[in-house]
Amino acid sequence: xxxQTERIFVLPGDQINPSVIPSHPKRPLKLGxxxxxxxxxxxxxxxxxxxxxxxKKNSIWVEYNGGRYIPAVGDLVIGTVARSVxxxxxxxxxxxxxxxxxxxxxFEMATKKTRPQLNPGALVYARVTLANRHMDPELECxxxxxxxxxxxxxxxxxxxxxxSLGMARRLLMRKSVxxxxxxxxxxLGSAGLAFETAVGRNGKMWVNSESxxxxxxxxxxxxxxxxxxxxxxxxxxxxxxxxxxMS
Amino acid sequence: xxxxxxxxxxxxxxxKADGSATFSYxxxxxxxAVNGPIEVQRRDELPEEAAVDVIVRPAAGxxxxxERHLESLIQSTLRQIILVNNFPxxxxxxxxxxxxxxxxxxxxxxxxxxxxxxxxxPALLQxxxxxxxxxxxxxxxxxxxxxxxxLPEHGDRRIISSPTGRQIEQSQSFHVFAFTSHDELILAESxxxxxxxxxxxxxxxxxGTCYPPTTTGDTDVLMDDDKLVGSDLKHFTxxxxxxxxxxxxxxx
Numbered sequence: 001x002x003x004q005t006e007r008i009f010v011l012p013g014d015q016i017n018p019s020v021i022p023s024h025p026k027r028p029l030k031l032g033x034x035x036x037x038x039x040x041x042x043x044x045x046x047x048x049x050x051x052x053x054x055x056k057k058n059s060i061w062v063e064y065n066g067g068r069y070i071p072a073v074g075d076l077v078i079g080t081v082a083r084s085v086x087x088x089x090x091x092x093x094x095x096x097x098x099x100x101x102x103x104x105x106x107f108e109m110a111t112k113k114t115r116p117q118l119n120p121g122a123l124v125y126a127r128v129t130l131a132n133r134h135m136d137p138e139l140e141c142x143x144x145x146x147x148x149x150x151x152x153x154x155x156x157x158x159x160x161x162x163x164s165l166g167m168a169r170r171l172l173m174r175k176s177v178x179x180x181x182x183x184x185x186x187x188l189g190s191a192g193l194a195f196e197t198a199v200g201r202n203g204k205m206w207v208n209s210e211s212x213x214x215x216x217x218x219x220x221x222x223x224x225x226x227x228x229x230x231x232x233x234x235x236x237x238x239x240x241x242x243x244x245x246m247s
Numbered sequence: 248x249x250x251x252x253x254x255x256x257x258x259x260x261x262x263k264a265d266g267s268a269t270f271s272y273x274x275x276x277x278x279x280a281v282n283g284p285i286e287v288q289r290r291d292e293l294p295e296e297a298a299v300d301v302i303v304r305p306a307a308g309x310x311x312x313x314e315r316h317l318e319s320l321i322q323s324t325l326r327q328i329i330l331v332n333n334f335p336x337x338x339x340x341x342x343x344x345x346x347x348x349x350x351x352x353x354x355x356x357x358x359x360x361x362x363x364x365x366x367x368x369p370a371l372l373q374x375x376x377x378x379x380x381x382x383x384x385x386x387x388x389x390x391x392x393x394x395x396x397x398l399p400e401h402g403d404r405r406i407i408s409s410p411t412g413r414q415i416e417q418s419q420s421f422h423v424f425a426f427t428s429h430d431e432l433i434l435a436e437s438x439x440x441x442x443x444x445x446x447x448x449x450x451x452x453x454x455g456t457c458y459p460p461t462t463t464g465d466t467d468v469l470m471d472d473d474k475l476v477g478s479d480l481k482h483f484t485x486x487x488x489x490x491x492x493x494x495x496x497x498x499x
Contacts, residue, residue: 007499009489012328012380013388013428036330036385046330046385048488050496065495067383068265068283096285097337133335166495181498229497 008051010062016043020051024058032061033072065166069094069202071131076152076172078160078200079139081122089118091126091139093202098136102126106140108149116154123155123206125198155198158208161219163199167226171199183232184225187239188218217242254373254483258491259381266382268374273394273409274349275370279378283339291338296331298338303371306345313364317371324425324434325375330385339384343371349412365436366415368423369394372434373480380488390433391457391480392425395449397441404445406452420445424453428481457481 008020021043022029031037034047045051049064071077071093079091082099090099102124104115118124130138141152163171170180177183185197195209195218207218221242225235254272261267264280271277284297291298301322303314321341329339348367369392376390396410396418407414415421420439427433437446458481 007493009485009492011389011428011485011488012386034383034385046387047383048380049383049492050499063496063499064383064492066259066266066381068285070284096282098286133333170498229494231497 009049010045010051011048012044012046014045016045016051020053021060022053022055022058024055027058030057030059032059034062034064035060065164067165068097069165071100071128071137071202073128073131075128075131075201076199077126077128077139077202078155078198078204078206079124079126079202080160081118081120081124083120084118089124091124093137100128100137100139102139102141106142107153108142108147110142118154123158123160125152125155125200125206127152151198155206155208158196158206159215159219161205161207161223163203163205163222163226165201165203167222168199168201168203168205171205171222172201181232182225182235184221184230184235184239185218187236188221188243191239191243193218193243213246217246254480256377256483256487258377258487264382266378266380266384268377268381269346270370270374270377271347272370272373274347274411275345275367276347277367277370277374278344278346279374280342280344281340281375281378281382281384283382283384284334284337285340287336287338292336295335297329297334297336299326299329299331300338300340301325301375302340302342304342304344306348317364317368320368320434320436321371321375324372324390325379327433328376328387328390328427329379330387333385341375341378343374345371365421365423365438366394366410366412368392368434368436369409369425372425373484376484377487380484381491388427388429389484390425390427391484392423392434393453393456393480395422395424395453396420397422397439397445397449406449408452408456420449422446422449422453424450424457426454426457428458430454430458 034045034049036044036046045062047062047064049062052063053060077093079093082090082092087104089102089104091102093100107116124141126139126141128137129140143150170176170182173180177186193214195207195214198206205222207215209215221238224238230238257269259267261280264282266281268279287298299322301318303317304310305314372392379386393408396407396414397420398405398407398418420437420441423436425434459479
């Protein structure tokens with residue numbers, strides 16, 4: 001990520017200084033969340049947050065935390081199966097919103113005869129394939145190109161935790177330790193705990209382990225990191241404290 | 248009667264709501280909660296835009312016609328600043344609970360019941376905007392709102408911004424204005440008797456309170472810190488949100 005010399009804070013409708021908008025001779029400018037383009041050339045923020053630019057990728061977006069999850073294509077999400085109809089499962093991504101559709105054949109190795117049986121309440125880890133303001137979102141649990149699950153599919157056992165959207169974004173970063181500054185999972189792992197997690201961009205985290213104690217401990221550690229805005233040092237301290245309490 | 252003239256706010260502290268804010272100003276304290284975009288009832292559904300639902304709850308008792316009137320004013324104002332076209336066939340719900348309202352010892356409560364309740368409108372609007380910002384709903388612009396009273400004084404008139412209950416009682420006319428951050432007038436409500444000239448003066452005074460002309464059109468980086476006064480709601484909204492963003496993005 002490009003180094004920022006100063007933090008630029010924007011409110012909805014603020015003017016963006018044209019000098020901070022990256023310009024690349026060949027690549028088109030990419031607009032991320034929180035920005036609105038009014039043709040021909042006006043660029044306005046729509047949320048309050050920090051304006052972030054990446055000159056290498058020629059992109060600009062507003063970084064913020066909070067609010068409700070709004071589906072976007074390519075997002076990895078954890079959904080709860082609400083009901084099943086002939087060819088689809090209807091999956092809840094967040095409370096009080098319309099359900100997303102997950103085709104029953106969008107699983108690895110699924111055919112008309114062998115398809116996964118999911119009951120209402122089951123959890124799935126899925127990718128958003130269609131997100132459009134006029135239509136309900138659609139999901140898949142298989143890569144359309146390779147036909148492999150790539151880690152997606154039903155989540156069996158474990159427990160689901162709610163986290164903030166910002167925390168989910170940090171956990172999903174490719175370099176979550178360096179860029180997202182979350183070391184809590186790495187610390188828990190190096191403390192000798194065995195567990196697996198899945199993070200949904202819709203503010204959900206699923207934790208599973210052989211021991212129930214570990215599941216609770218991991219979930220609590222991440223939730224506390226999220227709520228109390230702990231930095232790397234404090235996260236390490238928290239993990240040490242929790243592990244000591246458990247043993 | 249003590250009146251806090253310094254605005255105060257607390258953001259995103261309700262766990263279950265998508266966005267929330269408590270705002271105290273001029274003796275009023277209002278809790279705001281925003282949920283959205285969520286599923287809408289079929290009969291309220293709009294095919295091309297989000298339905299905005301505003302619920303105002305008074306400090307005591309249940310809401311009546313006064314609250315319904317305030318709701319309709321706030322609803323039509325917020326609809327214009329929320330980008331409702333981004334979420335067709337959904338609902339954006341704004342709940343505003345008044346927790347503290349200044350008591351007016353001089354007025355008979357029963358008579359006051361029948362009156363309009365315009366003095367509370369700026370506090371409600373400001374709370375709604377802070378809650379919307381906290382819910383990260385896409386907005387066209389932010390807004391700031393203020394109340395003014397025109398009092399007779401030695402044969403002349405005096406304009407008082409954020410008047411107390413007693414001053415409103417004595418006033419000839421009372422006005423509420425709201426402006427977007429692009430300096431456009433978005434809401435103007437008045438009661439009492441006044442001339443066009445007085446209304447113009449009140450408008451200019453309100454503009455001065457909400458958006459001082461010295462800093463309009465700035466590019467948000469170069470701000471004159473000497474101009475940061477408590478009653479300047481534009482800077483208040485900005486500094487409140489700036490603090491929240493800084494604490495949310497502490498890891499950056």
